[in-house]
Amino acid sequence: MKVEDIIKAVRWCIDEESNNFSSITDEKDDLYMDNIIKAKINDALHWIAVTASSSAALADSKNIGASSTTIQVQDYDAERSIGVITMDANTEVINISRIRGNDWFKAVVPIEDTEDEAVMMFDDTAKGTIDCPQAAIMRENPLKILLQPKPTEAVISYVGVPKNVSTSDSTDVAIPDRLKNAFIYYLAFLLLSAYDDTKATQMYTIALQQLGVSQTSK
Numbered sequence: 001m002k003v004e005d006i007i008k009a010v011r012w013c014i015d016e017e018s019n020n021f022s023s024i025t026d027e028k029d030d031l032y033m034d035n036i037i038k039a040k041i042n043d044a045l046h047w048i049a050v051t052a053s054s055s056a057a058l059a060d061s062k063n064i065g066a067s068s069t070t071i072q073v074q075d076y077d078a079e080r081s082i083g084v085i086t087m088d089a090n091t092e093v094i095n096i097s098r099i100r101g102n103d104w105f106k107a108v109v110p111i112e113d114t115e116d117e118a119v120m121m122f123d124d125t126a127k128g129t130i131d132c133p134q135a136a137i138m139r140e141n142p143l144k145i146l147l148q149p150k151p152t153e154a155v156i157s158y159v160g161v162p163k164n165v166s167t168s169d170s171t172d173v174a175i176p177d178r179l180k181n182a183f184i185y186y187l188a189f190l191l192l193s194a195y196d197d198t199k200a201t202q203m204y205t206i207a208l209q210q211l212g213v214s215q216t217s218k
Contacts, residue, residue, distance in 0.1 A: 001180065004169040007037050009184045010191060017188075017202060033191065038167035040190040045161045045173075048183050049092035052159075052211055068157045073101070073150055082121055083150030089142040091160040099135045101151025110135035110145055121148045182210035 001009075011033075076084035083101075087093055100107035111117055111134075118136040120126040128134030128148035138144040147154060165173050175183050185207035192200035 001173050001175055002169065003038060003041065003167055003171045003173060006041065006173065006184070006187070007034050007169075010037050010187045013184055014188050014192065014199070014203075017199065017206070036191055036194050037187055040187055041167055041173065042164055043190065044183055044187045045163070045165070045175075046092065047186055048175075048179050048211075049094050049161050051208070051213060052094050052179060052182070068155060070153055070155050072153050073147060075150065076146055077122075078150075080122060080124075080127060081149040083147045083154075084138075085145050085147065085154055085156070087143040087145070087156075087158075087160075090163050092163050093143050094159040094161065096137065096145070096156060096158040098157045099145065099147065099154055101130075101133060101147055101149070101154045103151050104130050104133045104149075106131075106133070107155075108133050108135050110137045112136065113138050113146065118146075121146060179211070182207045185210060 071085045071087075073083035073085050076082045096110050098107040099110055113136040115136075117134075121128060121134055121136065130149060134146075134148045136146045138146060145156070159176055161176070161179070162174055165171060185203050189200050189203035189207060192203055
C-alpha cells in the first residue's frame with residue numbers, strides 16, 4: 001500500500017465516519033495534514049504490531065497476510081545441535097505460525113523461551129529430533145528463534161509489519177490485508193488527535209474493533 005494511497009484512505013475514512021462534519025474537513029492546509037499522516041505511519045505500524053499480537057480474535061488466524069521466508073540457520077549450541085535464526089531487524093513480528101527445518105519431517109509452532117518446555121532443548125533425554133523437532137522464540141532485538149535439531153535452513157511463516165519505513169509518496173508499505181483497516185483508522189485517530197477533534201475517540205474504537213480488541217483493552 002503506497003504512502004499516497006494511505007493518505008487518501010485516511011482522508012476518506014474521516015469524511016465517511018464524520019459525515020463531513022469533522023473540524024478538520026474545512027482545513028485549507030492539505031499539505032500540513034498529509035505531513036502529519038506521513039509522520040505517524042511508523043507509530044501506527046508499531047501500534048498494529050503490539051495490539052494485534054495480543055488480540056484473541058487474531059491469535060488463531062492463519063490467514064491474516066502471513067509471509068513465508070527461508071532463512072539460513074546458524075550455530076547456537078553445536079554440541080546439542082541447537083541452531084538459531086535471526087529475523088529481519090526491520091520487521092516487527094506479530095506472530096509466527098510455523099517453522100520447518102529443511103531436514104525435519106514436520107513443521108512446529110514455536111514456543112516462548114521462557115516456557116518450561118523450552119529447557120528440553122538442553123536435556124539430552126528430551127531434546128528435539130527430526131521426528132519431533134523443537135523451536136523457541138527469544139524476545140531479543142532483532143527477534144531470534146532457537147531450533148533443534150539444527151537444520152541448514154528453515155522456512156518461517158509469520159505475520160509482521162515493517163519498522164521505520166520511508167514516508168515518500170511512492171513508498172510501498174507492506175501491511176497484511178487483515179490489518180489494513182485497523183491501520184488506517186488508527187492513523188485517522190492520530191490525525192484527529194493532533195487537531196483535538198472530538199471524532200478521534202470514535203476512530204480509535206473502530207481501529208480496535210477491526211482487530212477484535214475490546215475498548216477495555218486500551
